[in-house]
Amino acid sequence: MTAASGEVSELALARRRRGAELEDAILDAAFDELSEVGYTSFSVEGVAARAHTGKASIYRRWPTKAELACEAMTRRMPTPSECGIAPAVPDEVTTVDALRGVARAITRVLKSPAGDVIRSVKCEAAADPTLARLIDEEFQAPRRAAMLALLRRGVARGEVRPEAVTPMVADVLPALLTHRLILSREPVAEATITEIVEQVLIPLISVQRASPRRPVG
Amino acid sequence: MTAASGEVSELALARRRRGAELEDAILDAAFDELSEVGYTSFSVEGVAARAHTGKASIYRRWPTKAELACEAMTRRMPTPSECGIAPAVPDEVTTVDALRGVARAITRVLKSPAGDVIRSVKCEAAADPTLARLIDEEFQAPRRAAMLALLRRGVARGEVRPEAVTPMVADVLPALLTHRLILSREPVAEATITEIVEQVLIPLISVQRASPRRPVG
DNA sequence: CGCTTTAGATACGCCTGCGTCTCTTATCGG
DNA sequence: CCGATAAGAGACGCAGGCGTATCTAAAGCG
DSSP: OHHHHHHHHHHHHHSOOOHHHHHHHHHHHHHHHHHHHTTTTOOHHHHHHHHTOOHHHHHTTOSSHHHHHHHHHHHHSOOHHHHTSSOOOOTTSOHHHHHHHHHHHHHHHHTSHHHHHHHHHHHHHTTOHHHHHHHIIIIIHHHHHHHHHHHHHHHHTTOBOGGGOSHHHHHHHHHHHHHHHTTOOSOOOHHHHHHIIIIIIHHHHBSSOSSOOOOOO | OHHHHHHHHHHHHHSOOOHHHHHHHHHHHHHHHHHHHTTTTOOHHHHHHHHTOOHHHHHTTOSSHHHHHHHHHHHHSOOHHHHTSSOOOOTTSOHHHHHHHHHHHHHHHHTSHHHHHHHHHHHHHTTOHHHHHHHIIIIIHHHHHHHHHHHHHHHHTTSBOGGGOSHHHHHHHHHHHHHHHTTOOSOOOHHHHHHIIIIIIHHHHBSOOSSOOOOOO
16 A cells, blocks of 8 residues: 555645545545554544645545544454454464464554554543444454354364353453553564463363473474 | 542642642642543643642642653552452462452452553553553552462462463453453443453463363352 | 536634743741 | 742743635536
8 A cells, every 4th residue: 555655646746636536545544644643643634634635625524533533444444354363274274373373463463553543542442432332343343253263163173172262262362462562562572472372372272281282383 | 538638628729738738739630630531631731720739830840741640640559459459368268269359359440540540541651661661560560460479379279270370371361351341431240250260260270170160159 | 618516725713731931929937 | 027938820922733714726527
């Protein structure tokens, strides 16, 4: 999007965009604004500057800045599949290794612009029920469903104990990653992912447990 | 503090406070401001109004609003003991029941004014290393230590497997509660705590596991 | 080309808050 | 009581942003 956006915006500066083309540019700019300055500091002025358009053009389409922000988030947020969080897992991959892959994917998302958007909107959601519902439906529910599907696959393969297939267990990985990540601007080390997988996920979900098993990979 | 603050502030309105007394009132007001409007919307104007004092009196002591906010948080944040998160656990209480008690205590804190402060400052911490360090040292580290102590006690009683005594495992309960709580303004139901304890904590930390055990209490 | 519609630039009134400054006066101690 | 100090009230310049309004002109279509 960046490179393409660069090309388009050069042409855009030479001529005026209209209709859907302008809307797309505004939504892109709004998502970038959300990502870079967060929900609280999100401003229509900022979006207008990013999109090289006038505020009036924005207000002709979205009556308030909140509606613009929400639509930008809804329309531009990558899906779980796009993030690698709901992968099509080959047969030869164990559940633990698939979970390790999901952990890496969640980490990548949380460190991406989309992650910045999620984080800042989540913070606002604590005080705004509309945003809370948006985050839950658009972001958390699909990802929880993907995690549950992975756990069920594990049960079918005899790798996961059936009692572990619950929404609460499905939340453990994202909760821990978020918990660890929110105070750190450094990349989550592979070691942290290993700790989570070995110290928490394997003991928690595995059918049999004597001591943490060494991952096959 | 509320009732006492009511008495004191009546006298305060009749005469000028000086020195430490005024500082205390300002720090109280700052903590209330943080709790009610969050870190982002925290304003020195707001604190001055709450404390019934002039802005100049505040700026005489704290050069920036950030320093005031940080000191208010540091000085007014209840300790883990005050929250019931590092309880002196009687001998007859099992680790699981102690954890259930800690879960309730964490929940109470997260729903209290202090919880509102933590949440809002944590959100800001994502972009501010100074705040990140403050939150980690003043808030998360003591609580993680208390949780680790509880797990070690469990090991000594033969209830907890020794490999479960890690900072990552210690983070599971707070991470899940925060994850669940941040999008909900409703009280965390006792059922949610039960889910966490039975679906996650018991399977994760217990020495022996065949199927989830019924809690003793 | 002419007409209609919309885009972009800019100005506007209003509001909030930061940090600074000034002035009056309360408070404290000798 | 007097002098020194600090508190409280209010004003100030500045900045940023919300949402609205106006005007010029680009864009599209017949």
